[in-house]
Amino acid sequence: MLGVRIKDGDHFEAAIRRFKKQCEKSGLMAELRKREYYEKPSVRRKRKQIAARKRLAKMQRRARQQAARR
Missing domain, CATH: 1.20.5 (Single alpha-helices involved in coiled-coils or other helix-helix interfaces)
Incomplete structure (x- = not known):
């Protein structure tokens, strides 16, 4: 399961960037596109x-x- 913890003084945009990077590394988006249609x-x-x-x-x-x- 992917997740990002926001630290004190951390900007929301930075957390979003880290989350997007994790999604890209894990291949989640590619898997979703592949499974979009049978x-x-x-x-x-x-x-x-x-x-x-x-x-x-x-x-x-x-x-x-x-x-x-x-």
């Missing part, structure tokens, strides 16, 4: 496969660039 298992699998292909292509591109620099 995603069929077949669509989820396809999305993950596309992401894996993109990651692989990116790694291969970087490897080629590294080899070209040598």
Whole structure:
């Protein structure tokens, strides 16, 4: 559970900033966006496969660039 304690003399805006930072680090907002609508298992699998292909292509591109620099 996320929470921020406001210390004596602490500004409310600073507490809000700390809370937002905690939310971002924990991945809460990304999880909420992901669960906003139901995603069929077949669509989820396809999305993950596309992401894996993109990651692989990116790694291969970087490897080629590294080899070209040598």
